[in-house]
Amino acid sequence: MSEDTSPEIVLSLEIDDPALADRLAALLGNIAGLRLAAPGEQAAAAIVGRDPRIMPEDIALTQRELDVLALMAEGASNKMIARQLGISVHTVKFHVASLLDKLDATGRTDAVTHAARRGVIEL
Amino acid sequence: MSEDTSPEIVLSLEIDDPALADRLAALLGNIAGLRLAAPGEQAAAAIVGRDPRIMPEDIALTQRELDVLALMAEGASNKMIARQLGISVHTVKFHVASLLDKLDATGRTDAVTHAARRGVIEL
DNA sequence: TGCGAAACTGGCCGGGTGGCCAGGACGCAG
DNA sequence: CTGCGTCCTGGCCACCCGGCCAGTTTCGCA
Numbered sequence: 396m397s398e399d400t401s402p403e404i405v406l407s408l409e410i411d412d413p414a415l416a417d418r419l420a421a422l423l424g425n426i427a428g429l430r431l432a433a434p435g436e437q438a439a440a441a442i443v444g445r446d447p448r449i450m451p452e453d454i455a456l457t458q459r460e461l462d463v464l465a466l467m468a469e470g471a472s473n474k475m476i477a478r479q480l481g482i483s484v485h486t487v488k489f490h491v492a493s494l495l496d497k498l499d500a501t502g503r504t505d506a507v508t509h510a511a512r513r514g515v516i517e518l
Numbered sequence: 519m520s521e522d523t524s525p526e527i528v529l530s531l532e533i534d535d536p537a538l539a540d541r542l543a544a545l546l547g548n549i550a551g552l553r554l555a556a557p558g559e560q561a562a563a564a565i566v567g568r569d570p571r572i573m574p575e576d577i578a579l580t581q582r583e584l585d586v587l588a589l590m591a592e593g594a595s596n597k598m599i600a601r602q603l604g605i606s607v608h609t610v611k612f613h614v615a616s617l618l619d620k621l622d623a624t625g626r627t628d629a630v631t632h633a634a635r636r637g638v639i640e641l
Numbered sequence: 642t643g644c645g646a647a648a649c650t651g652g653c654c655g656g657g658t659g660g661c662c663a664g665g666a667c668g669c670a671g
Numbered sequence: 672c673t674g675c676g677t678c679c680t681g682g683c684c685a686c687c688c689g690g691c692c693a694g695t696t697t698c699g700c701a
Contacts, residue, residue, distance in 0.1 A: 404545070419527060422551055426545055426546075428545055437568070438568050440533055440566060440567055440568050441565070442529070442563050442566075443564055445530065445563050445564050468631055470624050470625050470631065500593060504590065504591070504626050504630055507627055508593065
């Protein structure tokens with residue numbers, strides 16, 4: 396009873412583009428075994444937009460910068476990052492400064508959000 | 519014929535759960551006007567998993583804390599947040615401290631990533 | 642009517658952050 | 672060989688951050 400083979404897959408439609416959202420809603424509206432989620436309803440999966448902005452692959456961060464960025468996203472301080480990577484705090488600050496420049500950020504928090512938005516790191 | 523009214527919506531299926539992915543693929547496989555993307559192909563939208571971890575609805579942040587959190591995610595300093603919200607820096611620090619506590623974070627950067635992971639804020 | 646939660650403000654201070662200066666080592670392409 | 676880029680390190684310093692203490696008001700609820 397509870398373990399039905401396939402009750403109904405609930406999909407949450409989370410598309411910003413109204414036109415695309417409408418077309419998808421029309422296409423998916425009457426498919427057996429599939430239902431679009433009501434606002435706020437828990438869904439098994441979501442349909443999200445694929446903005447071209449998410450496609451970068453060009454910001455060209457060095458390996459070391461990626462290391463620092465990852466630890467930065469974990470909330471690590473420069474001192475912790477330095478210990479973790481076995482380098483000096485000065486060097487960490489050097490890489491952080493480079494990251495702020497490349498990611499066009501004003502601070503480490505901004506850098507992490509920018510990196511996440513561009514898909515450079517995964518939260 | 520380049521400006522077709524609706525060529526075909528390309529959907530990228532990005533579901534970790536194999537069973538769910540299979541069922542979705544079967545359901546969406548033969549719908550006119552809709553196609554699943556080939557690996558690596560650029561898609562208009564993606565179907566992503568809705569992990570239960572993203573469902574919090576209990577951390578209970580106050581409205582003001584959400585205001586501060588949003589600006590914090592934009593990389594704003596306490597001073598900027600204060601100006602933006604028309605309150606004093608001390609009050610901002612008060613809310614930030616509360617956020618760090620509730621989100622179990624060690625710093626503002628950590629708080630933003632935790633909030634994003636839990637779906638409290640959208641990057 | 643008292644009581645807690647939320648919002649707001651202040652001072653103080655140790656430590657973290659970011660920007661500036663300087664330098665040296667390595668590998669790799671021109 | 673001579674640059675160039677990456678990585679690494681040092682010092683200095685203004686500023687920001689987070690935690691500590693303290694207080695006020697306003698609101699809804701018991």
